[in-house]
Amino acid sequence: MFYIHRGLPGFAMRSPTSSSAALPRATAPEVVRILAARGPALVAMSGGVDSALVASLAFEALGSRAVAVTLTGPAVSAREIERSRSVARAIGIEHAVRPVDPLALPEYRSNPSDRCFFCRSVETRALREFGEEWGAVQYVDGVHRDDLGDDRPGLIAMDRAGFRHPLAEVGWGKEEVRLAARERGLPNWDEPSDACLASRVRHGQPITAELLRRVELAEDALRAHGFRQVRVRVEGSLARIEVEPESVARLAEEPLAGRIAAKLVSLGFSSVTVDPHGYGHARGRVRLR
Numbered sequence: 603m604f605y606i607h608r609g610l611p612g613f614a615m616r617s618p619t620s621s622s623a624a625l626p627r628a629t630a631p632e633v634v635r636i637l638a639a640r641g642p643a644l645v646a647m648s649g650g651v652d653s654a655l656v657a658s659l660a661f662e663a664l665g666s667r668a669v670a671v672t673l674t675g676p677a678v679s680a681r682e683i684e685r686s687r688s689v690a691r692a693i694g695i696e697h698a699v700r701p702v703d704p705l706a707l708p709e710y711r712s713n714p715s716d717r718c719f720f721c722r723s724v725e726t727r728a729l730r731e732f733g734e735e736w737g738a739v740q741y742v743d744g745v746h747r748d749d750l751g752d753d754r755p756g757l758i759a760m761d762r763a764g765f766r767h768p769l770a771e772v773g774w775g776k777e778e779v780r781l782a783a784r785e786r787g788l789p790n791w792d793e794p795s796d797a798c799l800a801s802r803v804r805h806g807q808p809i810t811a812e813l814l815r816r817v818e819l820a821e822d823a824l825r826a827h828g829f830r831q832v833r834v835r836v837e838g839s840l841a842r843i844e845v846e847p848e849s850v851a852r853l854a855e856e857p858l859a860g861r862i863a864a865k866l867v868s869l870g871f872s873s874v875t876v877d878p879h880g881y882g883h884a885r886g887r888v889r890l891r
Contacts, residue, residue: 633772638664642738645660649672649683651792655786671698671700672697672698673701673725673729675703685793688790689789689790702728721756721800740766741765749770830849841874846881847880
């Protein structure tokens with residue numbers, strides 16, 4: 603069946619603003635100067651634009667004294683890893699990929715509402731271990747202003763591990779990040795936002811490597827049909843598809859709807875629904891056929 607359905611030393615905190623025009627153009631050079639003054643840096647870099655921008659700024663500031671580290675694991679898609687490699691090459695920064703497995707923690711596998719705290723605790727431990735061997739004295743990530751208003755238990759773990767958030771600390775949000783990334787020619791400046799595969803699974807439903815792999819394959823199947831912003835949410839054996847709002851109608855058309863439903867069922871989902879409002883909107887289910 604297929605249905606539609608905070609400030610740290612060295613940075614001066616700026617007042618939050620939704621307008622990039624209100625942000626001084628000197629902010630990027632300011633971040634570069636501060637990063638340079640703090641010494642060798644490890645950038646926790648995913649395939650996303652936020653951490654890519656920080657990696658670019660750190661490389662400008664420090665050159666060979668900056669390293670970007672990407673962590674692999676069952677909740678990280680192969681697509682994200684390859685994109686991180688591509689972005690690091692474009693920047694020119696030294697790049698390392700290291701495995702980490704939060705599934706080793708029963709607290710993570712049980713998928714509580716603060717799951718991200720346990721994941722980030724494992725990840726930051728691995729990053730700090732690598733950084734200590736490499737010679738890092740500062741640890742930075744791509745958290746920005748717009749991230750701070752959400753319930754983000756993962757940020758607590760990052761803060762406890764001593765990570766700094768330069769984008770947030772100078773008042774940049776997503777709009778400013780994308781503008782700066784575009785100006786710097788980063789290849790992923792306009793890529794849709796992403797999150798770890800575990801974020802697709804409803805809290806309370808146990809997480810397994812097999813389930814995460816099914817989610818990854820399902821989302822890859824949708825991207826193969828040209829959908830850019832994709833989420834396959836999981837509740838029990840049900841898969842709920844979210845795509846960009848302007849693409850919902852195309853997803854509902856036959857024969858594409860039937861092909862995608864059949865693909866997801868073949869991956870082990872018993873039923874497939876689609877959010878009729880698209881990614882980022884209120885949830886709902888309407889019969890497609």
